[in-house]
Amino acid sequence: MKTLASILFFLSLSACSPKILRTIDADLLLVNGAIWTADTPHTTARALAVKDGNIVFIGDTPNEAITANQTVDLKGKFLMPGFIDNHVHFLDGGFGLASVDLRNANTPELFSSKITNHANTLDSGRWVLIGAWDHTLWGGTLPDKQWIDQGTANTPVFVMRLDGHMALANSAALKLAGIDKDTPTPKGGEIIRDANGEPTGLLKDSAMLLVQRVIPAPSETELLHAMELAQDRAFSVGVTQVHAMSGNPDETKILDAFILARDRGRLKIRANVYTPIEHWQSARAMLDENGAGDELLRWGGVKGLVDGSLGSATAWFHTPYSDDDNNRGFPLIEPENLVNLLTQADRAELKLAIHAIGDKAIDNLIDAFEKTAPNQVASKRFRIEHFQHPSAAAIKRLGQLGIIAAAHPYHAIDDGRWAEGKIGADRIKTTYAFRSILDAGGILSFGSDWPVAPIAPLHGVYAAVTRQTLDGKHPDGWQPHEKITVEEALLAYTLNNAYAGFEENRAGSLAVGKRADFVMLDSDPRAVAAEQIKNIKVLATIIGGETVYGGL
DSSP: OOOHHHHHHHHHHHHHOSSOSOOEEEEEEEESOEEEOOOTTOOEESEEEEETTEEEEEESOOGGGEEEEEEEEOTTOEEEEOEEEEEEOHHHHHHHHTSOBOTTOOSHHHHHHHHHHHHTTSOTTOOEEEEEEOGGGGTSOOOOGGGTTGGGTTSOEEEEETTSSEEEEOHHHHHHHTOOTTOOOOTTEEEEEOTTSOEEEEEEEGGGHHHHTTSOOOOHHHHHHHHHHHHHHHHHTTEEEEEEEOOSTTOTTHHHHHHHHHHTTOOOSEEEEEEEGGGHHHHHHHHHHHTTBOSSEEEEEEEEESOOOTTTTOSOOSSOBTTBTTOOOOOSSOHHHHHHHHHHHHHTTOEEEEEEOSHHHHHHHHHHHHHHSTTTHHHHTOEEEEOOSOOHHHHHHHHHHTOEEEEOHHHHHHHTTTHHHHHHHHHGGGTTOHHHHHHTTOEEEEOOOTTSSOSOHHHHHHHHHHOOOTTSOOTTOSSGGGOOOHHHHHHHHTHHHHHHTTOTTTSSSOOTTSBOOEEEESSOTTTSOGGGGGGOOEEEEEETTEEEEEOO
C-alpha cells in the first residue's frame, strides 16, 4: 500500500519533470473539491481517488498523476466522510416508515384518528405498531385505550411513545396478552391502572414485554421491506454506517434480520449490530462459529439497559422527579446483577454499550464498569448510551476513565421544551453536557436513536451547535454553555464513532487505506450560519466507492 507521504514525494518529482515515473491506478478520481477529511493534521484536500472500494489517494494532486476509469469534477462541492450513526433501532425505524406516524399528532383527536385510519387499511390479524407518539405535544395528558378502542375493536394496537419506554395497547392487544385487573406488575416495569384498578392500556418498560411477546413475527417479505425503507432513508441523509441496537431483552432476532438482508443481496448500508446483553452466551457462540463479520455486517457487541427514559418518568435518579415527589424512576437491573452481567459479557470478549439516562443509573453504571475491568476501562471502550442527565462528578469520571459518551443531540432540542419541569433547574444544568464532556477530556460520540428522533445527522449537528429547542423558545440556546463547535460535532458523527466501533483504522475519516465511504453536501456546515445547518442538502452518498444515493 502506498503511503500518503510517498505519493506526495512522487508528485513533487512529477511536477519537475514531464516524464511520469509511475501512476496511481484508480476506479474513480474526484477533483476540484472542498474535502474535509476529519484526518488531522491533513484536514482539507481537493482530490480523492478510489480503487476497489478503498481510498488510494487524497490530497492536492495534478490530475495526470492518477489514471482513473472515471474522473468527476466536483466544482468546489463539499465532501466529507460518511456519517456514522452510533445508535439506531434500524428495523423499528423501517417498520415505522411503513406504519402509522404519530410523531406530529398534537391533539388527542388526531392521535386517535391516525390510529383508526391506519387500522382500517390492514388485513385481518395485522397489528398497528410503532407510532412514536409524544404526549407533551397535546399538553401532557397520557393516552388511554378508550381513545382508540371503538375504532380498533378488531385490530390489536401497540404504539410506543417516541422514547420506546412506554406504549399504549388497546383492549384487543391487552386481551391477546392476557393483561387484566389481576395481572401483577412485572419487576422493572409498570402497568398504569385507573381508579378501579383496570389497566388503562399504558405499559412502561418491562411491562411492555407482556404484549411484545404475543405480536406475530413479521414475514420475510415484511422484514426485507422494512430494511430497504430504513436504509433508503439513511442514505438520503448521508448515513453510510449504523450501530444497530436491540431495543429490549427479547429482541433476539435483530442480527438474523440483517443477515437475511445480506444473504438476499438487499443489504447495502454498513451495520454494526448490538444484540441484548441478557443473551451474551448466544453472542459469544456467534463469534465462535462465524467470526465477527465482514466489512458490510459486523457483530459481537451487546446492548443493555440500566433504566428507562425521562419522558416516561422511568429514568433512575438519586432524588425524586420535580413533578412527582413519589417517583425517582427505577432500575431495570439491580446494581449487583448489573456487575455480574457486564463481567460475564466482558470475559466473553463482547463489546459493551449500556443505556443509562438518570444520574443514579449513570453513577451505578460507571461503578459497574470499574468493577468489571479494573484499570482497563479505556482500552475496552465501554460505552454509555445516551448519558443524558449526569452529575458534574460523573462527567469528570467519564473523562478520567475513557468511557465513551454515546449521545444523541437531537434529543436536547426536543426534550429542552419540557425537561426542566421534570427534574428542576439544578439537575438540568448538566443535561446533554456536550461541552463539559469534551472539556473534561471525554470522548463524545453522536447518533440519532432513530426512530425516537429523526435519523438526520445534519439536524444533530445543528442541535449540538445551536441548542435551539423545537418550540423556538430558546433562540440563544437551551443550556447554551453546553454548545460545541461544528467541527467537534462533525467529528462526533465520523471519526469518534469509528473509534467507538473499533474501526478507526478503516472508517471515520478520509485517508489512504480507509474505506471510500463519503458524502457530498450542497454546503460546508462550517461555513454557513449555524441556524442553516439543518437545511443543508445531501447531494450524494457513496459506500465503498459506489453511489447509493443521488449522484456525484
